[in-house]
Every structure is written in structure tokens, then in C-alpha cells.
Amino acid sequence: MSAAEPGELLGTGRTADVFALPDGRVLRRYRTGADARGEAELMAHLAAHGYPVPAAWPGERPTDLLMERLDGPTVARAVTTGTLAPGDAGRLLADLLRRLHAVPPRTAARPGDRLLHLDLHPENVLLTARGPVVIDWATATEGDPGLDVAMSAVILAQALLGMPPAYAEAAPAMLVPLLHGLPPLTAHHLAAARARRAADPGLDAADHQRLDAAVALVRACADRT
Template identity: 65%
Template sequence: MIGELLGIGRTADVYALDDGRVLRRYRDGSDTAGELAVMTHLARHDYPVAAAWPGTAPGELVMERLAGPTLREALASGTTGPEEAGELLADLLRRLHAVPARHSADPAHRILHLDFHPENVMLAPRGPVVIDWATADEGEPGLDVAMSALILAQAAVTMPAVAELARALLVPFLRRLEPPTAGQLERVRAIRAANPTLTEAETAGLGQALELIRAAL
């Protein structure tokens, strides 16, 4: 039975279930089959994702209920510092990009998260777990690095409540990874600009965010 509402995201709501699991329900009814397939593939390669099962409707996904704070919450409380968080994010991306693609014949292509940031890392008792695979795709690993950097930089220039933390995290994150190319940064800027869930201020801040990334590099 569906229980209390646990969280509201930009595209989906998460409800408690009475069996220790949660229900992720997309408000537009988006089919979760692809997301489930990616998570299953990653789990087979020992990547830290939540256990997941199909829901009763195309727009639903059932997952294990994870305990613990998000990495963003740990940063905000001071239990995790920017250097440690940057190292953790970089390590999780490196591990992700070691997993082979499911469909692409290009040997350089890997699974990409494309929405990888501190809110999508849960610090569970068993270790960090990466959540929210709705935007997952396959392609050049540098695109994932570029997108994460852009999300952090965008938060630094458009979200006063988290700006200081996002700015402090950007440099240690980028320092531990191969830097994205100018072309990759422009590609993710276009993807981000087309995202209908962004606010007008967030979209307007993309140019300033790219400047911040270039300065960090």
C-alpha cells in the first residue's frame, strides 16, 4: 500500500511503501523501463545503485528505501567537507565510466548519468549509492564530467542557499578528473538550456556558470 509522500523532485514524487521500499512516480507518466534497465546493468557490474523493480504503471519504479543523508545534506551539516566530497564524486564518476555501455558499439562510450551532483548521492550505511537515473544515456565520459561541473557552477551562480558549497566543491571535483573539452561544455550547455524543469534564472545563469568552470580549470 502506498504510504506517505517522502519527497518531491522536479519531475517525480517518492512515496513510502509498507514493505520497506519506496515508489518513484513520474508526474508526466514517463516510462521507467529504460531507467530500470540501466540500474540493473549497473548492479550487475557492482556499481552502487539501489535495488529496483518495475511498478504497476509505466511511470512508476519501485526501489529499496535507502537510509542516510544525501551528500548535499552532509556538506551542509559540515559532516563532510568539500575536498572529501569532491574526491567522492570524482571516484563515483570514474567507477561509472568503467562500466561498459549497453548498446553503443563505440568502445569509448560508457554509461552516463547526466544529472550527477550531491543531491543524487545517498550516504547509506553500506556506502554511497547513486540515485535518479532518469537522464542516463551512453556516450563520451567527458560529457558526464562537463554536465556535473555545469550543474555545480549553475548552483554557485543562481542558488544563494547553496552557492558557497557548490563553489567550494567545483575545484576539488574537477581537479581529480580529466577536464572536459570546450566542445563538451558547449554540448552540455545546450542540453541544460533545453531542460524544461529549469527556472528562468537558472537558464539565464548558464553563461556565467561556464565562465566559472573555465576559471576553475
């Protein structure tokens, strides 16, 4: 079976579908026509520097990305089932951001530029037998690491505010450890993250309604670090 003839559909996201392949790998195929070759190259760069990403290879089509198949719950699933404490989840995300920003950038067009994920949140971290692994690098780029931290915090706050009250009330338990020990967020970082988030075509009306509250929650939690 070739990448042009994928097997079982494992999942569907906003821009891509993920299929099983008979050799134990998975195929991620972009429906939008996006070119996945740069993503494969970036993941290889990260892996070469010891960052926890799935092994990845270019597919037969420019829109295809082949990856090892990973087993394990997402951080989000582990928190909601009670197998991972919110504070531990926040500290884990902070550690993954610190480690990412320590990886040498590939181009560093401007002084201080680092590799950014821009979507590093609990749904994009799998807890595998070899440890946490970060997935979904479609939005990755290089730039100000403060934006990466702000994006993670705003996305997380927005998600928690949309959950049942018990999770929304516990949001600081995850956000404060996430922000602790990372470079302080500035008003510029939060404004840039809000603008980027507002421009995301995947957000629905409820997401937009929670955006200002999410930014305010992140600001309040940052003041507690």
C-alpha cells in the same frame, strides 16, 4: 497495498512522486507518463557490476519504479551542515563518475561510448551506512563521458552560484577536486553541457541568468587542475 495504491508521499520532484510502501521499499511514479522499465533494467546492470545504486524492480505500471528505501543525507546536505568538507565532496563525485564510466556499456553504439548519468550532482548522492549511493537515473544514456563530467560540473557551479555568497565563494573548493584526475574538459564538452542545461524545462529565469557564469566558473576551475 499494491503499486497502484501507494502510501505516504515522501517527496515530489519535477517529473515524479515518491511514495512509501509497507514492505520497506519506495515507489517512484512518473507524472509525465515516462516509461520506468528501462531505468530499472539499467540500475540492475549497474548493480551487477558493483556500482552503488539502490536495488530496483519494475512496478505494476510502466510509469512505476520500485526501489529499496535508503537512509542518509545527500552530499549537498552533508556539505551545508558541515559534516562533509567541500573538497571531499568534490573528490567523491569525481570517484563516482570514474567508476560509472568504467562500467561496461550495454550497447556502445559508437567507439568510446560509456554509461552516462547526466545529472550526477550533490543532491543525487546519498550517504548511507554502506557508502555513497547514486539515485535518479531518469536522464541516463550512453555517450561521451566528457559530457557527463561537464554536466556534473555545470549543474554544481550553477547551484553554488545561486546560494549565499559564502557558498558561491567556496565553489572552487569543490569544483577543482571534482575535475582533478578526470579527463580534461574540452570546449565541445562545455558547449554541449551548456546547450543541454539551457534546454532543461525545469530551469527558471534565475537559473538561466547564472548559466554563462557557471560555465565560466567551470572553465576557470578546470584550468587549475
